[in-house]
Every structure is written in C-alpha cells, then in structure tokens.
Amino acid sequence: MLGGMYMYLIKKVSEISGVSVRTLHHYDEIGLLSPRKNEHGYRYYTEEDLSYLQTILFYKYLGFTLKEIKGLLKQDESEILPHLKRQLILMKEEKQRILTLIDTLEKTIESQERRITMPTKEKFKGLIFQDNQKYRQAAIDMYGKAVIESAIEKQKGKEQELTAGFNEIFFAFADNKSHQLEADSIENIALAKRLHDHLCKYSFDCPVSTFKDIGYNYVQNEEFKEQLDQFGEGTAQYVCDAIVEYVNKNI
Incomplete structure (x- = not known):
C-alpha cells in the first residue's frame, strides 16, 4: 500500500486478470494502460488502473480493436461509469444472441437425433x-x-x-x-x-x-x-x- 492506496506489481495484475505480462507491457507501450512509479522506481498499478483494465477487456470481448478502445477511453478519461453502462447494454445484446444460438444448437441436435428436417430459417437463428x-x-x-x-x-x-x-x-x-x-x-x-x-x-x-x-x-x-x-x-x-x-x- 502507498498512502492508503493499494499497489499491484505487474506479475500480480497478470495473475488477477489473466492477462499475460507481455500483453500488459504492450498496453503500456501503446499508451493504453501504463503503470505508475513509486519513490523507489517500482512500477505498479492502482485499483483505478485495474478498473480500466476490466473496461479494456470488456471492449475487446465485444470486438473493438485496441486502437478503437484507446480512442473510447480518451473521450472521458475521468469517468469509467459511462463505459460500464454502455458495455452492459452491449453485453445484454450479446447475451440474447448467445441464448438464441444455444436454442438453435439444441434444436439442431434434436432434429439430427430424431432425423427431422429443420426449416432453413431455424438453422440460422442467431447466425444472421x-x-x-x-x-x-x-x-x-x-x-x-x-x-x-x-x-x-x-x-x-x-x-x-x-x-x-x-x-x-x-x-x-x-x-x-x-x-x-x-x-x-x-x-x-x-x-x-x-x-x-x-x-x-x-x-x-x-x-x-x-x-x-x-x-x-x-x-x-x-x-x-x-x-x-x-x-x-x-x-x-x-x-x-x-x-x-x-x-x-x-x-
């Protein structure tokens, strides 16, 4: 801790997030997420940095490129909440699509097992x-x-x-x-x-x-x-x- 603030070294951040040390170094190199330095020269991440990392990973999952994510995060550097709200909407849409795909897959398996011809449109629900x-x-x-x-x-x-x-x-x-x-x-x-x-x-x-x-x-x-x-x-x-x-x- 530093003045009541938690510090996370890069190895610990990698363990917590599942993001490789190499990838974290890359984020630093491109200016997407850079660690800070304490008085001894150690590089560390704060809780706020981990929140930014979470936001980056959500955007990546949703198909945004690192360049696009960097631009999105720069729009309002002081506020993560608008990004989280936007991501929640996008994730709910993704959830609905996944549920549709699960339903399509279940129906496809059932049609194969029962040797029933599945209507063309039913085959591609969720894959549109x-x-x-x-x-x-x-x-x-x-x-x-x-x-x-x-x-x-x-x-x-x-x-x-x-x-x-x-x-x-x-x-x-x-x-x-x-x-x-x-x-x-x-x-x-x-x-x-x-x-x-x-x-x-x-x-x-x-x-x-x-x-x-x-x-x-x-x-x-x-x-x-x-x-x-x-x-x-x-x-x-x-x-x-x-x-x-x-x-x-x-x-």
Whole structure:
C-alpha cells in the first residue's frame, strides 16, 4: 500500500486478470494502460488502473480493436461509469444472441437425433446478418466514413426493418443455393434486384456499378464474407455471382 492506496506489481495484475505480462507491457507501450512509479522506481498499478483494465477487456470481448478502445477511453478519461453502462447494454445484446444460438444448437441436435428436417430459417437463428462493430469498420474502410455515417443516420429508427430485410434476402439466396439453383438464375437475379433496392432505400443511393463492387467485396473482404457465409458455406460467392449477373443485365 502507498498512502492508503493499494499497489499491484505487474506479475500480480497478470495473475488477477489473466492477462499475460507481455500483453500488459504492450498496453503500456501503446499508451493504453501504463503503470505508475513509486519513490523507489517500482512500477505498479492502482485499483483505478485495474478498473480500466476490466473496461479494456470488456471492449475487446465485444470486438473493438485496441486502437478503437484507446480512442473510447480518451473521450472521458475521468469517468469509467459511462463505459460500464454502455458495455452492459452491449453485453445484454450479446447475451440474447448467445441464448438464441444455444436454442438453435439444441434444436439442431434434436432434429439430427430424431432425423427431422429443420426449416432453413431455424438453422440460422442467431447466425444472421448484423451490424456489428467489425462489420461497420470494414464498411467505413471500403466506402468512406461520410457515406457510412450518412447511411447510419438514414437508418435511425429503422434498424430492425433494415436487418430483417437483409436476413430475408440472404436466407432466400441460401435456400436457392441449397436447392442447387444456378447463381445467375432468374430467381437469383430477382433477389439481387431486391438487395439493390433495399440498399438504396435504407443505406444510400447506390449506382449499379457500385453495387457490383459491393458484390465483389462480399467475397474479397473477410468481414463481409464471414457474415454471409453464416447463411451457409459459399453463400458470399453465390450472392456475388448473382449481383454481377444482375448488374451486367442492367448496364
């Protein structure tokens, strides 16, 4: 203790938090969480530092990068409480998603054991398109912050309708793929048009040439590809091929 304040050396912090000493050194190097020095030159962490470390770990769990976390913590260095309240909301959303995934997994096991065909939509409950932080950052990297922020503003109050529309379209693509329809079939070209119209209505006025780029990005960008392939392996490529065919017919 120092003047009534608890001091934790780096090894003890590592034991308490489960974060390696090497990682704590890295946090120090990038200015995310730096220990203090006492009069003898020993580096130590305080209870407040441990609270910051907890906040960092919650943000990491929620998919934020270290760079993003550093920016978030700098917004109001004196207050951890707003971050904790925000994290609680995000964690409750994550909890609901996990409960949905557990329910989906239980139903899948039951259908396998009883040899019952599970409806396509039931298979993917919890494994659906969602506007998570990683997906949003990937969109910003590709289309620019101004375009994405404008789209977010346009979507306010319509998030559920937006997501439901994407899921319905991507489920339909996955269902067509499972029935071995060609990606460039009439049915899939019609779905590509629905997707294009949905983007224009809820995101931004998307020219067909840009829509084609979006189709390619569904495959080339790992974040987009991972999202779509949750509907079934190869869905991203399948949707991309349908979009390209749709665009080629409308240029």
